[in-house]
Amino acid sequence: MSGELSMMAGNDMTQADFLSRCERSGYLLVLVPSSYLGGVFRSQVVAGLSQRLPGVRLIAVDDVLFASNSVPDGFDQVIPTAQLKEPCHAGKPAVNCAYSLPTWLTLDHLAKTAQCITLDLPELLYLLDIPLVYQTGALTRELAMQHHAEFVSLRERLADERSRKTLEAIMRLRLDGNRAALLDVLCPGEQEYFSLYRGPEHPIVLRSDEHYVDIGAYDGDTVKKFMLAARHEYASIHAFEPDPANYRLMHASLAGSVGLHLHNQAVSDTGGHLAFAAHGTMGSRVEIDGTVQVPCVRLDDVLDVMTLLKMDVEGHEARVLRGAARLIDECRPRMAITCYHHVQDLLDIVAAIDGIAAGARLRLRHYSLYFYDTILYVDWPDALREGR
Template identity: 45%
Template sequence: MIHSLRKSLIEAFSSNDAHERAQALRLKPLIIFGPQSSLGLMHLKKLLSKGANFILAVDDFCQDKEIQGIPVCNSRKFLKIAPSMRDVVALDFSQTPYTQALYKQLAIEANIPMRDLLEVLAAYDAPSVYEPVPIYRERTRARADDWLKLSEMLADDMSRATLYSILLQRLEYNRNWLKEIMIGGRDEYFGQSSDSNTFTMGKKEHFVDAGAHRGTVISKLLGVTGWEYASIHAFEPDRGNFTALQHLSPFPLERFFVHNCAVSNKQETLRFSETGTMGSHVSDAGGVTVPCVKLDDTVEQATFIKMDVEGFETKAIEGAATLIATQRPRLAIASYHYAPDLLDIVAKLQSIAPDYHLYLRHHFGYFYDTILYATPRNDWQPLSHAE
C-alpha cells in the first residue's frame, strides 16, 4: 500500500486535473446528500451565499420540507424523481461509513454521478480550516519535495501511509483517501486502553494542555488514569471556555493549574477571535486581546504536552524549547490548520529534539484532525517516571 500511495501522491503533485474537475461544478445543478451532517451544517449556508445551485437535499431523517430554502426529500422519493433529472451532480456531505456507502449506492441506483463535498468547497473557494480549499491545495503542492523528505523521517509505515493519504485528500479533493488510515477520535492524543493506536498514559503524568478548551482532553485524561496524575497545567485564552474549564470538576483538583492566556514564543499581547468554541484563535481581525506566555516561563515539569492552538503550534513549541530539551516530554500536536503546519512543526521540533521519534495519525474524515506524535522512546508507552 505504501508504494502505491507514494506513486499516486507524486502523480497528484504534478497534476491539476482535480482542480479543473471541481471548477466544472459551478455550471451544474447540485443535489446534496446528508445536509444535516456537521459538515453540511458548517458549509451549506456559505456555499449558497456564493452561488452554488443546490436544487434538492436528500435526507431520511429531516422533518422539514426545506433546508436553507432547498427542497428536501427522502431516499425513496429521490429514486422516484431521479429519472426526470438531467445533467445533475450529487454531492456527499455525510461522514459515517454507513451513510457514505448508502449514498454511493443511492447515486448508482439513480444513475446520477456523485462527487465529494471537497470538490464543491474548492469550486466556491470555501474554507478548509482557515484557508480556502484551493489555497490549501496550492500551498501543499508548492512544497512537494519537503513532504516527500518528511515521509522518510517518520517512524513507521502507518505514519507514512497517513501522510500520503492526507496529502492526496488535499490534492484530489477526495475524502475517500482517508478510509484506510483514519483511526477515529477515540485514540486522539492518547488512547483509552493499553491496545490503543496512539500514546498510552501513565498515572504520574505532568500533563500540559495548550488549547484546553473546556477541559475536553483533560476529562479524558482523568477517565483514562482514574484521576491519577502528578500535575496538570491547562492554558485557554477564550474567556467563556476558561470559565467552564475552571468548573471542570465538582470538587477541587489538586495540582491543577489553569491559565487564562495563550501560549507563544514570547510574552506579548495579541488580538484574538473569541467564539466560545474550539475554533477560538489568534487573529489580527480578532475582537479582543489576550496575553501570551511561554511554556518555558510557566511550567516547571512536563512528561506530556498536548497542543491544539489553531495554527499557532510552531510558536508555542519555540516557547517550550527549554522544557522539551530538558524534560523530554512526549508531544501530541495538532498539525493541520494551515497547509504547511506539519512541515513547520517538525522543523521546529527537530531543531530542539532531533532524536525524537515521529508518528502521524489522522482522526476525522476531513482536513482535521491530523496529529503529530513525538516521543523520546521508540514506542507508545509512558516515560518511565510517569508510569
C-alpha cells in the same frame, strides 16, 4: 507508494463538467445537509451556488430534515434518501455532505447505485473557492505542490507505515478534496490524542505519574478525556485556555479536581499579551486582527516539568514549541500536536522540534473524514528507555 507522494488528483470531472451538468439538470441533489459539515458550510455553499448557478434548484436528500418537515434556507425541496433510487435521478448531479464514516459510505453507495454524478463536499468547496479550514482549496493545492519535496523528505522520517500512508492520503486529499483518499487510514475519533482503552497500539501509552499539559484546552473536554484515560492517576495537570467564555466553561466543570491548575492564558514564544479572536468555540485563536488582548506566557517561564503535552492552537503550534524549548530539551515529553489548520503546519512543527532536540520519533494519525484532526505524535525512544 514507497518513497514518494502522489500529486495526481483523484476525480476526472472538471469544474465546467459539474456546473454544466447542474445547469442541464436544473437541480442539484445535496445529500445530508443536516450533517455537521453541512451545518458548517451550508450557508457558504448556498451563496456560492446561487452566484454560479442561478436558477438551479437545490434539493436536500435528508431523512432528518424530511421527518421534521424542515426546509433549510436556500433550498427548494427536501426528499427522503429512499427517493434517491427513483429513475428520474439517474445521471443527475449530487454532493455528499456526510461527516460520519457510516453515513458517508451509505450515501456514496446509494448515489452510485442511483447512477448519480457525485462530488464530495470538499470538492465542491474547491470549486466554489470556499476556505476548507483557513485556506481555500486553490491555495491548499498550490502550497502542497510547492512544498512537495519537503513532504517527501518528511515521509521518510515517519516511524511506521501507517504514518507514511496517512501522509500520502492527506496529500492526495489536498489536491482535489476527494475524501475517499482517507478511507484506508482513518482512525476512530475516540482515539484522538490518547485512548480510553489500554493497550500498546496507540502512540501514547499513559503512565500513572504524568505531568500533563493541555494547550488550547477549550471547555475542558480533552482534560476530562485525559483524566478518564489515566483512570484519575496522574501527578499534575496544567490546562491553558485564553478564550474567556471557554475558560469559564472549563472552570465550572473542572475546578477543584485534584492536581489540576487552570490558566486563562495564551501560550507562545513570547510573554505579554496577544491579539486574540475569541469566539467561544473550538476555533478561537491567536489572530493579528483579533479584537481581544489576552495574557500570554512561555511554558519555559511557568513550568518546571512536563511528561505529556497535548496541543491544539489553530496553527500557532510551532511558536508554542519554541517557547518551551528548555522544557522539551530537559524533559523529552511525549506530545500529541494538531497539524492540519494550514498546509505548512506539519513542516513548521517538525522544524521547531528539530531545532530543540534531536532524535524525535514522529508518527502521524488522522481522525476525521475531512481536513480536521490530523495529529502528530512525538516521543524520544532513548528518553523512554531511560525512564523519562
